[in-house]
Amino acid sequence: MSIAVIYGGTRAGGNTEQLAERALNGLEAERIYLKDYDIRAIEDHRHSEEGFRDRGDDYNAIIDRALRHDILLFATPIYWYGMSGPIKNFVDRWSQTLRDADRPGFREQMKAKTAYVIAVGGDQPLLKGLPLVLQFQHIFGFFGTTYGGYILGEGNRPGDIAQDREAMRKADLLHVQLKERLS
Amino acid sequence: MSIAVIYGGTRAGGNTEQLAERALNGLEAERIYLKDYDIRAIEDHRHSEEGFRDRGDDYNAIIDRALRHDILLFATPIYWYGMSGPIKNFVDRWSQTLRDADRPGFREQMKAKTAYVIAVGGDQPLLKGLPLVLQFQHIFGFFGTTYGGYILGEGNRPGDIAQDREAMRKADLLHVQLKERLS
Amino acid sequence: MSIAVIYGGTRAGGNTEQLAERALNGLEAERIYLKDYDIRAIEDHRHSEEGFRDRGDDYNAIIDRALRHDILLFATPIYWYGMSGPIKNFVDRWSQTLRDADRPGFREQMKAKTAYVIAVGGDQPLLKGLPLVLQFQHIFGFFGTTYGGYILGEGNRPGDIAQDREAMRKADLLHVQLKERLS
Amino acid sequence: MSIAVIYGGTRAGGNTEQLAERALNGLEAERIYLKDYDIRAIEDHRHSEEGFRDRGDDYNAIIDRALRHDILLFATPIYWYGMSGPIKNFVDRWSQTLRDADRPGFREQMKAKTAYVIAVGGDQPLLKGLPLVLQFQHIFGFFGTTYGGYILGEGNRPGDIAQDREAMRKADLLHVQLKERLS
Numbered sequence: 001m002s003i004a005v006i007y008g009g010t011r012a013g014g015n016t017e018q019l020a021e022r023a024l025n026g027l028e029a030e031r032i033y034l035k036d037y038d039i040r041a042i043e044d045h046r047h048s049e050e051g052f053r054d055r056g057d058d059y060n061a062i063i064d065r066a067l068r069h070d071i072l073l074f075a076t077p078i079y080w081y082g083m084s085g086p087i088k089n090f091v092d093r094w095s096q097t098l099r100d101a102d103r104p105g106f107r108e109q110m111k112a113k114t115a116y117v118i119a120v121g122g123d124q125p126l127l128k129g130l131p132l133v134l135q136f137q138h139i140f141g142f143f144g145t146t147y148g149g150y151i152l153g154e155g156n157r158p159g160d161i162a163q164d165r166e167a168m169r170k171a172d173l174l175h176v177q178l179k180e181r182l183s
Numbered sequence: 184m185s186i187a188v189i190y191g192g193t194r195a196g197g198n199t200e201q202l203a204e205r206a207l208n209g210l211e212a213e214r215i216y217l218k219d220y221d222i223r224a225i226e227d228h229r230h231s232e233e234g235f236r237d238r239g240d241d242y243n244a245i246i247d248r249a250l251r252h253d254i255l256l257f258a259t260p261i262y263w264y265g266m267s268g269p270i271k272n273f274v275d276r277w278s279q280t281l282r283d284a285d286r287p288g289f290r291e292q293m294k295a296k297t298a299y300v301i302a303v304g305g306d307q308p309l310l311k312g313l314p315l316v317l318q319f320q321h322i323f324g325f326f327g328t329t330y331g332g333y334i335l336g337e338g339n340r341p342g343d344i345a346q347d348r349e350a351m352r353k354a355d356l357l358h359v360q361l362k363e364r365l366s
Numbered sequence: 367m368s369i370a371v372i373y374g375g376t377r378a379g380g381n382t383e384q385l386a387e388r389a390l391n392g393l394e395a396e397r398i399y400l401k402d403y404d405i406r407a408i409e410d411h412r413h414s415e416e417g418f419r420d421r422g423d424d425y426n427a428i429i430d431r432a433l434r435h436d437i438l439l440f441a442t443p444i445y446w447y448g449m450s451g452p453i454k455n456f457v458d459r460w461s462q463t464l465r466d467a468d469r470p471g472f473r474e475q476m477k478a479k480t481a482y483v484i485a486v487g488g489d490q491p492l493l494k495g496l497p498l499v500l501q502f503q504h505i506f507g508f509f510g511t512t513y514g515g516y517i518l519g520e521g522n523r524p525g526d527i528a529q530d531r532e533a534m535r536k537a538d539l540l541h542v543q544l545k546e547r548l549s
Numbered sequence: 550m551s552i553a554v555i556y557g558g559t560r561a562g563g564n565t566e567q568l569a570e571r572a573l574n575g576l577e578a579e580r581i582y583l584k585d586y587d588i589r590a591i592e593d594h595r596h597s598e599e600g601f602r603d604r605g606d607d608y609n610a611i612i613d614r615a616l617r618h619d620i621l622l623f624a625t626p627i628y629w630y631g632m633s634g635p636i637k638n639f640v641d642r643w644s645q646t647l648r649d650a651d652r653p654g655f656r657e658q659m660k661a662k663t664a665y666v667i668a669v670g671g672d673q674p675l676l677k678g679l680p681l682v683l684q685f686q687h688i689f690g691f692f693g694t695t696y697g698g699y700i701l702g703e704g705n706r707p708g709d710i711a712q713d714r715e716a717m718r719k720a721d722l723l724h725v726q727l728k729e730r731l732s
Contacts, residue, residue: 010227035226041218041268044193044260047341077227081321084267085224085272092268126698127686128321130679131314134500137676138264138311149675149715158230166698168720239433290434309515313496317683320493332492352535375592401590407634409558410626413707443593447687448631451590451638458634496688497680502678504605505632522598 003029003183004069008076010035015155018121018162019073021172023151030069032062034086042092052096056096059093062104071114071148071181074136078121081128082135091139104148110143114181116174119150120167122156123152126171149174184210184365187252191259191270193218199303201345203258205354206301206334210361213252215245217269218286235279239360242276242320246286254297254331254364261277261335264311265318274322294328297364299357303350305339309316332357367548369395370435374442376401381521382486384528388442389484389491390536393534393544396435398428401450408458419461425459429469437480437514437547440502444487444518447494448501457505477511480547482540483515486533488522523540550731552578555616555624557636559584565669566705567711569624571720572667572700576727579618581611583635591641601645608642612652620663620697620730623685627701628671629704630677631684638687659692663730665723666698669716698723 005024011017012033037058054060066072076083085092097106109171117136119129129152140147151174153167154160161167185232188207192199220241227334237243249255259266266274280289300319302312323330326350334357336350337343343350371390375382378399403424411418411518420426432438442449449457463472483502485495495518517540519533520526527533554573558565561582586607594601603609614623625632646655667684668678678701689696700723702710702716703709710716 010225011230014227035224041272042193042262043218044197066308079225080271080277081270081318082324084270085275088262088271089224089268092262094263101272123321127682127696129681131317133676134317134679135264136312137338138306138314141194142263142306146677164720166722169722170715173715173718177288264399310513312500313500316493317496330493349539350534353532355531357534371595376591377596395638401592407557407584407638410563413560445591445637445641446643446691447684448637449633451641453633454629454637455590455634458628460629489687489691497683497687499632500680500683504672504680507630508672 001071003027003071003178004066004075005029005031005073005075006066006087006090007031007033007035008074008084010086011083012079012086014015014158015153015161016075016077016118018159019120019151019153019171020073020118022168023073023167023174023178025175027072027175028180030121031066032065034062034090037062039089039093040084041089042095044095045054046095046099052099052137062090063097067109067167070112070179071116073118075118078119078125078129078132079135079159083119108144110145114146114148115140118151120153120155120161122154123150125154148177184254185252186210186254186256186361186365187249187260188214188256189249189270189273190211190214190216190218191257192268193267195270196338197260197341198344199258199260201257201302201342202334202354203301203334205351206256206357207330208358210358210365212256213248216246217245219274220245222269222272222276224272227278228357231284235282242273245273246280250292251334254289254299254361256299256301258266261301261302261312261315264304265315266302290326292327296333297329298323301334303314303334303336303338303344305337308335308337309320331360344347367437368435369437369439369544369548370432371394371395371397371439371441372432372453373397373399373401374450375395375442376450377453380443380524381519381527382441382443382484384525385517385533385537386439386484388534389439389540389544391541393541393548395439396431398431398525400428400456403428405452405459407455408461410461412461412465418465425456428456429459429463430481431536433475436478436482437482439482439484441484444485444495444498445493449485456535474511476511480514481506482510484517484519486519486521486527488520491518491520540543550616552620552622552727552731553615554578554580554622554624555615555636555639556580556582556584557623557633559633559635560581561628562691563707564702564710565624565626565667566637566722567708568669568716569622570665571717572622572723572727574692574724574730576724579602579614581614583611586611588635588638588642590638592618593668594646595644595648608639609637612642614647616658619661620665620727622665622667625666627668627674627678627681631681632668638730656692659694661697663697664689665698667702669702669704669710671703674703697726
């Protein structure tokens with residue numbers, strides 16, 4: 001059992017990252033910072049004769065790294081009440097992987113995983129972050145991925161998340177769960 | 184009164200575009216196809232000393248075009264139960280415009296507008312598209328923009344939307360509303 | 367194939383009823399007006415030794431009438447952004463029927479049905495009625511009942527619904543669907 | 550500052566009650582067990598000439614007790630992915646109080662309060678309880694009541710809630726908040 005964390009934020013060391021690292025609390029994990037890579041928007045060629053074209057970016061390398069792990073932790077700041085653009089572009093490309101002859105079994109692999117969502121925003125995330133939670137519910141439901149849980153945290157300025165006691169405690173509980181799974 | 188349509192799709196002439204054009208039905212509108220432009224992900228510098236940096240892409244030109252109009256029609260395919268990556272990147276950049284000294288009054292301008300959402304997807308959009316509708320509710324609520332309405336349509340293969348009689352009729356009704364507003 | 371309409375409203379001839387009758391438009395249907403019956407709140411005895419007790423009200427007669435039909439149309443005014451109290455009490459009692467030795471196969475019967483929701487409210491039903499739509503999605507999902515669709519209409523004062531052109535047209539489309547199913 | 554807890558459950562000492570009492574942890578509060586009272590469904594007479602009629606039940610006494618307090622804690626089991634029938638009937642009657650000449654200022658009183666929701670269910674409450682959270686968001690939004698927070702807990706058989714460590718810790722955090730407010 002092993003963990004991959006997909007970071008969707010565009011700042012280093014932001015509130016979302018702090019909360020996710022609190023959950024990891026030293027556990028080994030593959031950390032993927034999407035902001036450090038070139039991941040382009042999907043070009044929808046599901047219905048073109050020629051099919052999808054390789055976009056020559058970092059996407060395939062990233063999805064291969066993520067798929068090696070049993071547990072996926074999606075850590076995204078809440079931008080405009082949803083996941084960040086970079087993480088959305090990453091997820092959108094899954095439509096391509098579903099038809100990628102070089103990566104057969106994507107759907108089955110995703111079905112076998114457990115996924116968590118950590119999302120931090122500044123404007124009432126416990127209420128206004130709910131559509132994001134529901135969206136991930138539909139995403140994981142598509143594959144049959146187990147939705148292990150989610151944490152919505154509140155933070156605006158750097159470091160604010162430390163003041164969100166509820167989110168911090170939920171991260172501590174998630175840590176216990178993750179540790180049990182790894183052992 | 185005038186209309187801007189922001190297209191978030193990555194195919195030309197897709198189902199979402201067909202549904203939006205049915206609503207326009209010949210009405211004059213500024214059509215912005217995000218796929219034809221370079222709009223980068225936001226780099227969150229809300230809290231950096233230097234502030235946001237110009238990203239040297241097409242974003243500012245696009246937002247300026249959109250803001251000239253009273254009615255904004257967001258037309259996006261439903262990718263993974265949310266707006267497409269390109270439209271998400273476009274929306275994310277609003278955080279930059281909110282602090283852009285060259286574009287003061289962004290919030291007030293948005294407040295004065297009426298916005299509509301047209302979204303088409305293949306997997307039970309009337310149910311699984313609801314988080315997207317809720318997300319736009321929060322987005323428009325942030326500004327005080329009037330949420331004029333939304334249409335969720337069903338389509339997967341090119342042209343499918345024509346079979347969604349309910350969505351087509353809602354587009355016809357939206358056409359009547361838009362026409363009344365323009366006159 | 368036959369239809370049962372479960373009316374949750376507490377007024378005769380209200381907006382919700384008008385909209386549902388527009389969808390029926392003369393089709394034969396068993397109309398159940400919950401307001402005319404005594405349906406008590408559930409007493410949760412799932413975990414008592416003695417199990418559920420007969421409450422001596424009209425519930426069992428009503429659920430038997432509803433279950434005879436293939437199509438269930440739940441027509442409820444939106445009270446406080448949810449289904450009305452009478453319809454909630456009716457639905458709550460399903461927990462009793464699930465354990466009622468005199469009514470075996472309730473779950474399987476519900477799975478075989480198609481259900482529709484018609485809900486009318488006065489405060490932005492297209493947006494604020496969405497939690498109600500989502501709730502029914504979970505309810506039908508529990509049984510595997512097909513969620514045929516829903517109509518959210520706007521109406522406050524008696525007769526207002528006639529002004530909601532979109533809802534009226536959706537009712538007309540539902541009529542076509544219902545008619546096809548019955549034939 | 551004082552607290553009223555409105556219990557919507559139909560069992561004594563159920564999981565919801567245990568979770569709410571954990572949050573109170575000895576704090577003084579007015580506990581209202583709706584199951585012990587006769588609260589009838591609303592009869593919608595907003596538009597009748599004669600207006601609402603007194604229903605001769607316990608509702609008015611109950612609402613008067615609740616309104617004396619600054620903090621309202623709504624504690625309901627999740628029945629069919631929503632609040633219980635008794636609590637729904639109680640809330641539905643607010644439409645009557647809004648027009649009750651003997652209880653002027655209901656809207657203003659509610660606006661001044663802070664409300665919390667505690668809800669416990671057996672079928673993935675963290676995901677399938679979200680429509681209930683959204684519904685209360687609209688309800689409190691109607692009045693301008695401050696939505697202080699919510700706790701979704703998981704429990705099916707009596708006592709299960711004690712195993713939901715996350716919910717228990719959230720209750721402990723709520724206790725700290727409530728205690729601070731009272732002092």
